[in-house]
Amino acid sequence: MSPSSVKAIAEPRGAPRRGWHRFANPGRFLRAASKVQPWLTAFGVVLTAVGLIWGLFFAPADWQQGDAVRIMYIHVPAAWLASAGYLMLALCSAASLVWRHPLADLAAAEIGPIGAGFTALCLATGSLWGKPMWGAWWVWDARLTSVLVLFFLYLGHITLVRAFDDPTRGYRAGAILALLGVVNLPIIKFSVDWWNTLHQPATISLTGAPSMYIGMLWPLAFSAVGYACVFAALALAGTRAAVMERRIRALLLAEAARAEDSVPGAADALETQVPA
Amino acid sequence: MTHLPFIAASYALAVLVPAAFGLNAYQRLRRARRRLAALSGHGHKARSAGNP
Numbered sequence: 001m002s003p004s005s006v007k008a009i010a011e012p013r014g015a016p017r018r019g020w021h022r023f024a025n026p027g028r029f030l031r032a033a034s035k036v037q038p039w040l041t042a043f044g045v046v047l048t049a050v051g052l053i054w055g056l057f058f059a060p061a062d063w064q065q066g067d068a069v070r071i072m073y074i075h076v077p078a079a080w081l082a083s084a085g086y087l088m089l090a091l092c093s094a095a096s097l098v099w100r101h102p103l104a105d106l107a108a109a110e111i112g113p114i115g116a117g118f119t120a121l122c123l124a125t126g127s128l129w130g131k132p133m134w135g136a137w138w139v140w141d142a143r144l145t146s147v148l149v150l151f152f153l154y155l156g157h158i159t160l161v162r163a164f165d166d167p168t169r170g171y172r173a174g175a176i177l178a179l180l181g182v183v184n185l186p187i188i189k190f191s192v193d194w195w196n197t198l199h200q201p202a203t204i205s206l207t208g209a210p211s212m213y214i215g216m217l218w219p220l221a222f223s224a225v226g227y228a229c230v231f232a233a234l235a236l237a238g239t240r241a242a243v244m245e246r247r248i249r250a251l252l253l254a255e256a257a258r259a260e261d262s263v264p265g266a267a268d269a270l271e272t273q274v275p276a
Numbered sequence: 277m278t279h280l281p282f283i284a285a286s287y288a289l290a291v292l293v294p295a296a297f298g299l300n301a302y303q304r305l306r307r308a309r310r311r312l313a314a315l316s317g318h319g320h321k322a323r324s325a326g327n328p
Contacts, residue, residue, distance in 0.1 A: 041298075048294075056287060066278035074290040114297055121293045128282045230294050237301035244308035251315045 024101045026243045037236045044229030051223030059219050069216070071129040077224040078122035081231050082150060083185055085115030088235070089157065090182045093175035103239070105171035106246070108178065109161045110238030114231060116154035123147060134198060142191035143199035146184060153181040 055073030062069035089111045095104035126144065127137045138144065157174045164170040192201045203212050204220075212220075277283065 052287065052290060056283070061278070067283060068279040070283050071286045074286050078290075117293050117297055121289055124289055125286045128286045132279045132282055227294075230298075234294065234297045234301055237298075237305060241301060241304035241308050244305070244312055248308060248311050248315060251312075255315070 024099070024103050026103060026247075029103055030240060030243055033236045033240050037233055037240065040229050040233040040236065044226050044231075044233050047222050047226030048230055049226070051219045051221070051226050054219035055216075055223060059216050060213065062216075065133060068129055068132050071125050072216075073219055073223045075122060075125040075129060076220060077227040078118050078125060079147070080224060081227055082115060082119035082122050082147065083188055084228070085111055085118060085231060086150060086153070086178075086181065086185060089115060089154075090178045093178035096171060096175045097179070102246075103243070105168075105175075106242040107235065107239045108157075108174060109171065110242055111235050112154055112158045112161065112174070114234050114238065116151060116158060118227075118231065119147065119151040119154055123151060139198050141198045142195040143188065143197050146188045146191050149184055150181075150188060153177070153184060157181075 052073060055070050059070065059073070061067045089108050092104045092108035092111065095101050096108060123144075126147075130139070131137050157177055160177055161167075161170045161174040164173070191197060192199055204217075
């Protein structure tokens with residue numbers, strides 16, 4: 001066979017895919033993520049620290065809320081990331097169902113717990129703000145209830161992904177739930193406009209000028225960008241770990257099959273040789 | 277500072293929640309790297325033993 005014909009056969013498999021699809025290759029993803037993730041982590045930690053310290057010690061108190069307004073520098077980014085994280089989860093789920101990318105399954109499974117954590121942070125800080133301002137830890141307001149539903153959707157996704165012996169079935173079920181749950185995102189966003197809620201309407205919008213003092217807006221921007229970088233870094237780190245864990249399982253299975261072929265019963269002893 | 281306990285609790289959570297996820301991810305990565313290294317060595321030795 002001539003070298004040109006070998007190239008003609010080999011090229012489709014080895015040829016780099018265009019666009020984002022090329023990162024669906026686990027090896028390529030691991031290489032790219034290991035370069036990006038440390039910088040993203042450092043950038044996120046520094047920006048978040050600046051935003052939180054600025055908000056806690058240097059931003060002015062609100063004339064009505066007093067110092068309780070400082071909770072906003074945590075609550076608002078957490079709320080944005082709870083919704084944005086779910087959107088990412090849904091996009092990964094769509095990629096999983098349409099293109100059957102294993103990496104999309106792993107990314108969705110990793111985004112779930114982080115998104116649930118940020119949603120819990122949003123709900124907890126909302127309660128901590130609500131008690132001194134509204135006089136109640138919780139009210140069944142449309143905004144609060146829809147965010148609580150988002151938290152349950154995250155928990156449902158986490159549970160479904162881990163509920164099956166066959167991980168692929170878990171990923172499929174989780175992906176369907178994630179896509180169905182997307183309907184809750186516009187409900188969260190517009191709940192304060194559609195219903196008469198105790199929760200205040202949006203102060204910052206993409207189209208209009210923010211109705212917030214600039215001295216409060218800057219620390220909020222730092223905190224929001226910082227937390228977004230931290231979220232992305234956590235999702236990348238988790239997905240890297242998941243890719244490596246999948247590779248470990250594959251290697252263990254291959255070793256077990258090889259050991260079983262040579263010495264019957266040796267596969268059981270193999271697991272104990274690998275440090276946990 | 278007014279409402280100090282509520283603010284302190286919020287900021288504590290703001291640090292603890294991402295830190296817990298970060299620590300968990302760091303430990304998983306470390307464990308996975310160690311196991312992969314151990315398995316690669318084991319596989320290499322097994323293959324070498326199979327093909328002298």
